[in-house]
Amino acid sequence: MRNLTLSKMIDIPPVWLLGMCSLAWFQSRHFDYGLSIDGAFTDLLSGLLIGAGLILMLLAVSEMRKQRTTVIPHLEAQKLVSTGIFKRSRNPIYLGDVLLLSGLILRWDAVLALPLIPVFFSILERRFIIPEENRLRVAFRMEFAKYCQRVRRWV
Template structure:
């Protein structure tokens, strides 16, 4: 049995904090710095809606797989099992991939071009401060089972 203090990855901030903060920054910049240029792209809201639907679907499917496995979605709670089915067959991080779809999709619906500019920053934040600690934790927690899964399944898509 793992020590309760070490049964989950140690993250600086909860993962949804990064897209939320960057989205607010995008909105503020859009409102006060640079006027929208996406207005000329009439299909942006439709494409954004499709991305939002895909993002919500992927995240929902992943959460259901966590629930079915009897483990926690929240990274600050104990990790009780590895989830390798459902969307986790295609991506080790389907929830974080859905963050990108939702971030870009809502940005397109609201015509906030700064969300597109901030996508690489979101990727970097998640990669350094969420995924790296989670992968290190999962490797120490599940050993060769996680390493085999990591070799077999891509990080993103």
């Protein structure tokens, strides 16, 4: 991990995801206040969200490895990846993170943790997506502009 300070090495989406998941789990175990949305439908939905999130992340990491570019947000990309799952979303890993968090919140029946989803979404966008897109815009200029016209940020 060249050119990364310790603070940037720990300021990565998986650490934020782990933090949000920890808060949701803690809330579900210690502060449920009798609130519940548990049921067959939420069990199914949570499984689908968790599975979809993991699949998105695996497809994206696989495609980035195939293209020989970094998956670490603070490093400069060697190549603009617009193939595979990146034809559908400019940020499939972040989308997978949000789906995984949503699925775990439902799985743990952490009703009061539901607001963590838009908070996490906002953190990802402000701390990672916008700075990454700015670096890609500078590095790949016209190619990135065309990519942004073809592919949405999220879905």
